[in-house]
Amino acid sequence: MKLTEREVYTLKNVNNGYRELSNVLLIFSLEDKELIKLHPKDGWKLTQLGIDELNKVE
Structure with a gap:
């Protein structure tokens, strides 16, 4: 995925x-x-796909 x-x-x-x-x-x-998801108590968090995409660019 290109970001x-x-x-x-x-x-x-x-x-x-x-x-x-x-x-x-x-x-x-x-x-x-589907790179992030809203969690009621914690707010926005990265999904596994989001973590993978972030690791690709770092």
Whole structure:
């Protein structure tokens, strides 16, 4: 999957817990691609696919 620089940046923000610094539209775009998921208690978290994609670009 090809991710834009902004998507990668947002994935890194979600991974580091900086959800408030992430663009809302990108968050929902990443959710549609099943790279992140909203957990009721913890907020946004990376899925396994999101972790794999983030590891590819790092």
